[in-house]
Amino acid sequence: MGRGISSSKELRQGGSPGKNGSGAATLTADVVSGSSTEDHLSPSELLEFYKLMYESRRIDDREVLLKRQQKIFFQVSAAGHEAFQAAMGKALRSGYDWVVPYYRDRTLCLTLGVTAEDMFLQAVGAGTDKASGGRQMPNHWSSPELNIISTSSSTATQILHAVGCAEAGQFLAHNPQAAEKGVGDYRAFHDISFHSDEVVLTTLGEGSTSQGEFWEALSTASNRKLPVIFAVEDNGYAISVPVETNTPGGNISRLVANFPNFYFAEVDGTDPEASYFAMKAAVEHCRAGNGPAFVHGHCVRIYSHSFSDDDKNYRTAEEREADTMRDPLHKLQMRLLRDGILSTSELTEMEERIDAQVAAAAERALAAPLPAISSIPKHIYSEDFDPTRPELETTPGRPHMEESGSTEQGADRTMADLINACLRDEMRRDPRIVVYGEDVADATRIKALKESKGKGGVFKLTAGLQTEFGVERVFNSPLAEANIVGRAVGYAVRGMKPVVEIQFFDYIWPATHQIRNELAVMRWRSNGGFASPVVIRVPIGGYLTGGSIYHSQCGESIFTHIPGLRVVFPSNALDANGLLRTAIRCDDPVLFLEHKRLYREPYGRAPYPGPDYMIPFGKAAITRPGTDVTVVTYGAVVPRALQAAKRAEQMHGISTEVIDLRTLSPYDWEAIATSVKKTSRVIVAYEDVKSWGYGAEIAARIADELFEDLDAPVKRVAAMDTFVAYQPVLEDAILPQPDDLLQAITELRAF
Template sequence: MARQTEGALATRQETAGKYPLSNEQLIEFYRLMYLSRRVDDREIVLKRQQKIFFQISCAGHEALLVAAGMALKPSYDWFFPYYRDRAICLALGNTAEEQLLQAVGAAADPASGGRQMPSHWSSSKLNIVTPSSSTATQCLHAIGCAEAGRYFSQHPESAAKVDGDYREFKNVKFHGDEVVYVSIGEGSTSQGEFWESLNTASNGKLPVVYVVEDNGYAISTPVEANTPGGNISRLIANFPNFHFAEIDGTDPIACYNAMTEAVAYCRAGHGPALVHGHVVRPYSHSLSDDERLYRSQAELQADALRDPISRMQVWLMREGILDADGINALERKVDLEVQQAADVAVAAALPTVDSILKHQYSEDLSCTDARFATEPAPSDDPTERTMADLINTCLRDEMRRDQRIVVFGEDVADATRAEALLDPKVKGKGGVFKLTAGLQVEFGSDRVWNSPLAEANIVGRAIGMAVRGMKPVVEIQFFDYIWPAMHQMRNELALIRWRSNGDFSCPLVMRVPIGGYLTGGSIYHSQSGESIFTHTPGVRIVMPSNALDAIGLLRTAIRCDDPVLFLEHKRLYRETFGRAMYPGPEFAIPFGKAKIVRPGKDLTVITYGAVIPRALQAAVKLHRETGIDVELIDLRSLAPYDWEAIAKSVRKTSKVIVAHEDMKSWGYGAEIAARIGEELFDDLDAPVRRVAAMDTFVAYQPILEDAILPQPEDLYRAMADMAAY
């Protein structure tokens, strides 16, 4: 483990020869540092002039970050920066003009088209992956990106375009020895995603270079209140396979030596590295913060003495590399560059209102594309299969067709240890519901594997893989345990395409068993909660009620270019209801198309999932006993949903019930009911009614569960009452 202290500048003679820089490189090093600082300063001026709306600086971090940029390769290595990383982005090829265009929110901002606040760097050309404002989430994306790079280098044929596929694979580029950079502030090392990423990087010996930019403060919280012992390097020192370096992050030579050593370690395939740089924060956390409220003058003065700009300027003159005139000339040139960039940015056109929804979803191969509307293929096999069977079959079909598809999650593999896989007496796990059974045996452990028991780890890694051009199909074991992944889903998965203005995308599939009616499932194995996710733009959501729809919708989910939450009702996996023959390897169903399960003229019932067979049972009984004819609509797709089918049916019947399994209040049906009332009021002969679960959790005792969840009897009574209105 290599460690260097804050005295590294004084030992320059001992270290400078290890990774020498020419005079020209040292001058460029200083130019980039000074450029970064002057862009910060220009943004501060623009903010005070009310020409930009937010500012957060890289000041004090420049030496560490320029060193990282010079040690790595733009458009070759991959980069997951955070908001202090202005200097590395400039070193990689980002320009002052590009950064200032983002500051003003210009339409020409190449990072986001005016959607992200300043300091959210993004460039597919340079492999700088769009970040969010969330702290530490990018650590897991870096892990997935590194795994994808390794996979492509080991399976180069998987990067070839699949015959008959509609999309061009984006960001499928690999070299075999690329390194993935990810940075984080010392405060963010408290986040769980950071530690989850260390686990996987260590276990997989992945070529990830972590850079911890330790300026001593997480906004106003000092490092000793955030990190036990006040030093993250001491906490992580025993992770195996890692190279560690702790250095003075304001010393350019120490930073360059440490970064080149770390990159070389990763590039050689030895494992991950972490460089912990002690930097300073000469400006407040952001322009919205005033550090004088919580830092002493003595501390601020001590930081000022370690300012990397001043230190390198003095060092260059002392070493005779530049004299005062040379430094002044360089700085004047940079000042002019920044002024001209600011003039361009301030005059740039702003985004138009009609651009707001652009790139929220795929515009090349959306899951709603009519090309996914295919018919079942003729078959000589009359065997009717369950939803579970056809989901497993679909996964096999698609994995044979597209080698970029990988499947992972908790317990999805047949076995992990080699001796178990080779033992003919070991049948294999293949998921707690057996839906991935046999996939690992057929496709190998580099395409199907068990993840750690950490849902954020599953989704975060999948995002990093999808950004690189893979197609992960991951499983969250139970919907009830999806919540640790919510941060990754809401702030990352849903937003990558939109926030990068279409420069990046992460089309992946999350398969999630959901729902109750299990007799004993209880609180933590029976939840519904789909409305929480349908409230998230950027993610497509489906919930099939039968085997044929399941295979057709899953195939679309895998082949389309949108991220998809694929909800599988556990009660329906092996039900007799809804079984179907195998429809062939090309059968698909576009999203946003409802199905009329039972045509009718007197009353419309709109529902989905496990309520479908219960509503059908109630409708058949009602017709048999009273002659009332219920039209039953299976939405199948929750986001988007088929408003045209709903409106057509309501205009025909003039009476409507919206039913769902989740709690009634603030549930999915409320939005459908509200829209019907708003847009179809004149077509109604009765108020819209909802049938749903009680506003509580599902209990363990079956008597209680039956009372909590909507039953056929509840639906029957609601239909009869509505018909009689």
């Protein structure tokens, strides 16, 4: 475990910020003692620091003016953080290393190569804004050319992306064949760049260290010795909440000090020399493969949290004045004059030149064209790969026994078997695929495989994958769902294809923040600059006899509500195989829902269809043709609807058409409309609770667009508006059964 400070002296265990009489944070001598005699920036380096810091401050000031003039719509500044941020940028190799920043990192991004005009284009929301095309607030950075990964407004989510980004870099360095362009035929692959000694920097405010994803990220980086630098820009506040409320003891460095494999530094973030040499040592530690680094910079917040905030409402005048006295820009300005690096006239001339450049950049941005209304749908989904196109549909093959893994030619296999077969086929085809999640490996301790067959998932769907493809491509994650998905975002933006597993849908909720605010929106918010085509496999649903509240949940409508996310829900083995292959080759994030009850059901078994069998998204299957009533359904309700339809015909002579949607977003409206126009009666059946469920949207659209074709009201059959109970008698009553569907069919036909 490494530990350092700007002076390269050992940081004493007791070091922590103190408090002056006003309550403002100060720095004790044992935390930051300044630079040693060998750790000095040259006059030209100090001058370069000042130019960057001054330009950053003037961009802030110009934006404040524009906000007051109502020419821009939001403003958040880097004032007080400039020295620490410039030090980060100077310690990195721009366009070589990777950066996962947060919204206050103006000076960092300037140092890396983002221009003042780029920043003003963000502020006005111009169509030529390189970061997002006017889709995100200012300071939400994104630059594929500079390896700056798109930033969101969420706190702490980005640091898991940094972990995944670093993992991807290490994987590509060890497996260069995975970076070769043009693997496969169904996806538009891009050049994948990597360097064996690259470093990933991620930044955050001190308040963000309260988030669980912060601790998840540190744990994984520590365990895997990843080259990630966590830079905490601590200005003492999270909006109005002071550090002692966020952090026990008021010092995050003391809390993280026992993570192994780390280089640690705690520095005066207003001192460019202290910050630079601490950051330089952190980069060297990571680049040498020694593990991650944690650099804690004590900064000041010269302006309020944002233009919308007024810190006079919660800070004393004395405290604000104390921060002003530590303003890094003024401190460095005084040093340049005191040390004779610049004369007053030279300093004034330089500042006026930068002022003019900043003003001109702002004027150019104000004159830039606004985004076209027609651009709104662009980049919600990939323009390179359309998973709905009919050409993807293939005919099941009849491969040799050794290809299928079956002991019998053409033997029917379960959904679990064919999902495993698809994963195996695709991992053989594409070396960039990694599979991870809770318990998905055969065994983390390889010696255990000598005595056992291995686990391969709680449902055995990933059994044998680690044995065939190794621990770099199939591995267990911590018991943390946000960790699984957040890291996958980092993998995917680097051009890899993570296929991850959430062990039960019931526990997906900690990952929902990552899915909604990061994964699904990455392509749109970066205006196509980045994408995260992750596949998330999730066992879902009830009908388990004893699954109870926490192993029987549905809730797919929450995810079909998210633009940018594809949602797939097969009901049988063949569909699961073909749809999963399409999901893996797709260029969008896909939530792949696998009903647990159907994994090994006799219903829906099929022979192995070969390694290239695909089914396009958005194409429903007519599992039973009919003329009197239409049932629109999916998942485990499909076999129950078929049972009901068979009994309706036998007992009442009613011909029922059953439509299996197969994919929920997109869904096959044309198949629904065609059937409803034929039968004039429709039931939408689904396993989730009836109110606010997925079927409500289908029912509403039918009523809206097909009203004149209906001879009866649109009917829904779904679960009771409650939770799934443990006792089977209760579970049967709660979930929709064949009898419920039969009753709905007969009532609707008689209407």
